[in-house]
Amino acid sequence: MLSRHLLGLLLGGLGCSLALASPPQEGWNTPYAEKTAALGLKGDIVRGESAFVICQGCHRVGALGRSDGSYPRLAGQHATVLIKQLSDVRSGRRDNLKMLPFADHQALSMQDVADIAAYLQSLPVPASQGQGPGNSLARGKQLYERDCQVCHGRQGEGKADKFFPRVSGQHYQYLLREGGLIRDGKRRNAHPDMVQAISSYSDDDNAAVSDFMSRLPVDGR
Amino acid sequence: MRVLTPFLFSLALLLPASLRAADAQETVKKVCAACHGVDGNSTDPVNPKLAGMDQEYLMRQLKAFAAGTRRDDAMSGIIATVDTSDFAKLAAYYGPQKPAPGKVLDAQLAAKGRALYEDGNTDSGVPACAGCHLSDGKGNARFPRLAGQHPAYTLKQLADYKSGRRATDPLMTTVGKRLSADEARALAEYIAGL
Numbered sequence: 001m002l003s004r005h006l007l008g009l010l011l012g013g014l015g016c017s018l019a020l021a022s023p024p025q026e027g028w029n030t031p032y033a034e035k036t037a038a039l040g041l042k043g044d045i046v047r048g049e050s051a052f053v054i055c056q057g058c059h060r061v062g063a064l065g066r067s068d069g070s071y072p073r074l075a076g077q078h079a080t081v082l083i084k085q086l087s088d089v090r091s092g093r094r095d096n097l098k099m100l101p102f103a104d105h106q107a108l109s110m111q112d113v114a115d116i117a118a119y120l121q122s123l124p125v126p127a128s129q130g131q132g133p134g135n136s137l138a139r140g141k142q143l144y145e146r147d148c149q150v151c152h153g154r155q156g157e158g159k160a161d162k163f164f165p166r167v168s169g170q171h172y173q174y175l176l177r178e179g180g181l182i183r184d185g186k187r188r189n190a191h192p193d194m195v196q197a198i199s200s201y202s203d204d205d206n207a208a209v210s211d212f213m214s215r216l217p218v219d220g221r
Numbered sequence: 222m223r224v225l226t227p228f229l230f231s232l233a234l235l236l237p238a239s240l241r242a243a244d245a246q247e248t249v250k251k252v253c254a255a256c257h258g259v260d261g262n263s264t265d266p267v268n269p270k271l272a273g274m275d276q277e278y279l280m281r282q283l284k285a286f287a288a289g290t291r292r293d294d295a296m297s298g299i300i301a302t303v304d305t306s307d308f309a310k311l312a313a314y315y316g317p318q319k320p321a322p323g324k325v326l327d328a329q330l331a332a333k334g335r336a337l338y339e340d341g342n343t344d345s346g347v348p349a350c351a352g353c354h355l356s357d358g359k360g361n362a363r364f365p366r367l368a369g370q371h372p373a374y375t376l377k378q379l380a381d382y383k384s385g386r387r388a389t390d391p392l393m394t395t396v397g398k399r400l401s402a403d404e405a406r407a408l409a410e411y412i413a414g415l
Contacts, residue, residue, distance in 0.1 A: 106391045
């Protein structure tokens with residue numbers, strides 16, 4: 001009896017301290033010092049090219065990523081998006097254990113982050129990205145126009161000032177994986193509207209819309 | 222004099238480097254050559270070839286040994302006997318020496334190493350070596366020359382990064398930890414042939 005009472009007290013105390021320890025609920029793009037500072041720095045393309053050298057062992061020369069989706073394309077992505085995502089990884093808001101040692105504060109300065117983002121945004125996006133099987137493009141188009149286009153744009157161009165990523169030119173396998181993670185609540189820094197919009201997607205829906213996005217036109221430079 | 226001025230000027234530019242190299246000769250003979258060779262091409266495969274390495278890189282390593290961020294049973298003792306003011310001279314002496322080519326003994330192993338060197342391992346998150354060291358492995362001030370290096374030495378460095386005995390670069394510490402023993406052997410073999 002006594003021990004049960006004690007246990008209740010202990011558990012109660014634990015719950016209380018957990019509640020105290022957890023930080024206030026943060027929005028998907030709540031400002032925080034590091035991100036705000038990096039966004040305020042002027043990025044330099046030439047310095048960015050040099051700083052990017054330590055990234056290209058994975059993201060490849062020209063930041064074209066890999067068509068198996070293991071590493072995304074970064075070429076042509078909006079600098080704002082890149083700074084947000086990179087800062088989120090560095091500050092523990094987006095989980096990426098593979099990348100972290102190559103992007104943490106030991107590896108990159110805040111200025112490096114701004115420079116790399118400027119460099120990546122300036123890169124051409126050739127139409128060589130990996131595409132899906134192409135067997136449900138009509139369904140993919142329907143979903144994209146209904147749920148995605150409002151933020152990611154008719155051409156998948158995204159919106160720099162809103163931190164909405166460009167999706168055109170991205171590898172199908174990467175879109176597929178991240179779509180699943182976002183739907184399942186495993187990407188902690190995702191926009192709640194997106195999580196909501198795709199929450200009812202089956203795996204087939206996710207595949208169909210990813211396939212459609214992987215075929216959106218790129219500038220082909 | 223008007224004719225001579227440009228000549229004297231260029232001579233003055235050349236002088237410091239040649240003087241430095243000449244100054245280094247004695248230390249090279251007395252201290253370094255037993256392991257690294259007079260021409261920077263060591264014969265014992267546990268000792269690195271220094272010939273062809275970037276001077277700035279060599280300088281950084283000498284300082285790292287002196288500071289203890291890089292440790293080695295032989296070098297950590299020897300570095301204490303070298304005057305820090307000689308470091309630049311030694312780097313300037315060994316860097317420009319002509320590197321002797323290495324030898325691949327196991328072509329199959331080297332082929333595995335090539336795939337890893339160029340493409341990395343996406344499962345374990347090992348980046349392609351070529352990302353930083355470039356495909357030719359010739360190196361620069363930022364990333365060391367790997368081409369033609371003795372496999373035994375390359376393997377020891379990867380192990381030292383993994384264990385923390387060499388703590389000169391956190392990225393390479395991560396790479397050392399992510400490489401399997403088989404992968405490290407394959408890479409070292411491939412690098413010897415670059």
